[in-house]
Amino acid sequence: MSNLQLSLIALGVVLILLVLLFNWWQEQRVQNKMRNRFPEPEQDPLLSAEPIHTHTGSLREEPAFGLPDEDPAFETDVAVASIKQAHDEETVDEVCEGVIDLHFASAVPGARLLAQIQSYRQAGSKSIRYFAETADGYHRARLNPNESYTSLQMAVVLANRQGPLNEIEWSQALVMADKLAHVFDASTESPNADALLKRAQSLDELCANLDTQVGLTLKLQGTQPVAAIVDIIRRMSFVEYGNDFAWCNEDGVPRFLLLLGNEPGQGVRSAGVDHIGLLLDVPRSPADEHSFGRMLGVAKELAVALKAQLVDDSGRPVMDGAEVAIDRKLVELYDELDKQGIPAGSSRALLVFS
Template sequence: MSDLQIGLIALGVLLILLVLGFNWWQDRRARQRMQARFPATEQDPLFGAEAAARTATPEHQRREPGIGVPGSAATSAAAAASEPPNNTADDAEEPDPACEVVVEIHFAEPVSGADLLGAVRDLTHVGRKPVRVFASTDRGRHRARLHAEESYATLQLAVLLANRSGALTAIEWSQLWARAQGLADRFEATIEGPDQQVVVDRATKLDEFCASLDAQVGLTLTLQAPRATAEVIGVARELGFAVDGGHLSWLADTGATRFTLSRADGGGFDNGMAPVDRLVLLLDVPRSPEDERAFGRMVDVGRDLAARLQAELVDDHGKPVVDGMETSIDQQLLTLFRKLDQAGLPAGGERALRVFG
């Protein structure tokens, strides 16, 4: 073997050693970064989390998702809050595992909130399912809103499993995954999420379960003669209705909607001034706070409206509303309210508003 061949072999071995050494160095650097974010512990992560929850003071405890947690599902979590965050506290609002599924994105290096805000600003829906955006800062704080002045280590995309448009479909799930993959490619990140079939099966079961608890009760006011829209709105507001977009709402003391008043032709009160000849009162049971006189209260208001607008009040079958019918219907609705509560979907609560939206 010539000196040249020996030299080439030695050079090749040296190059291999250099590559191995470089890979080892990169791996060690990555591990150091991960350990810096997630300090090593001798406890099992699950048991450690439970122990921390038991011993933490109230102001440092994470609030589990549930009914009554502040925040609106209709508000995009990607919008920056008007007030700067308290860097020592977690946000209370979290994904709801009972009705949402999460895709988690782990960044190799912290990403600025300003960059993320631009990337997820339009990520509010996939198909007909709303998406909420959550994040964890590089200091381990949970955020329900992104803030331009912070940096983030992870991002969570929470999509609703089912609503009145049906169960989350494989196409909608694929759309969310594609958006997550785009974010991962852009910011050098990895993605974690459940298998598609598992997600679709969960969505189908939730949809079927909620369908068994869904109910709406309506009354119709047939006016003797068409009335101007402005006149109808004025009479309704005198009775106590509040303008709510294209319809009018009768509110509970808490501000929640008990029932609504709308045009029977499907148009909005805020969309043109065509005369009104029929009106619809609608009690959306899962979205209305529990009330022992839920239907009876709507009947009382409907009778007042009918008297003021010279209209006839009829039920869903076109029959006049007679005295006493509200009592039996209220009893049926009270049973449904209790079933919703037992199912973890209290009527008018945050979770019910999501899945019955």
């Protein structure tokens, strides 16, 4: 090998070393700049017990593949923390409700559960209420779509003004529970049917002896426009209450209802009526030693405003002083309701006198 060849080889090696040295120098320069701009943490964040704080504006959102966030159909059975870290106060009323318990194999999203039970609110003429336990152990009287639940209670009222719970109605409730159990992979528990129906019969007999309604009627001078009557009764402090008009106490609880014609106030479809009714539903109204006298006083004011004749349930003019004797009788009834554990105006009374 000639001297020229050796010289070229040596020169090439030197050039390669120079290039490598230059690249190393460039790399070190870049790394130093990066360290100056983004200093390394003293501890590895993956090993730290402290949370990693990020700027909310720089959060990266993963692609959702077109699935809507709010659509319950796409929710999975994952336990969700309770919205409220406390128990709801309202519970099943063991005195007037029969209960079917459902225990889910895994937590069920509230949105899915609510969607499923919407059509399961009545068994025949008997209303059904629902109570649940959240995935983290809180009792709920009102289900929330943003919570998840591990158990459910179906509470079927045992008696109401349509009579006691019967075998057909209880069977309907059991079928509803079985359907829920199938959808959500749940086990069910229910009380003995014969014993439950006997309880329903006893409760119905008790309530039948306590059920009292007292009415007054205002006979108008011919058929009067409903719109004009409604305007007057609103000026006299009657308020809309569900489908009715009601005279309420200071807490907004109805003392008595107003009926236009023979229908609840909001149910009237005709252009006019020729009479108005006032109804004191004793078990459903708050106890008051002057309950009838109070209604009679309002009725007299209405009679003047509408130029109407005031009569009692039998169609006879109301005698002066009649309210004293009637109120005395009603006070005795309020006392008996208390004694039987169904206080007038209570949630229990509203259930069984519906």
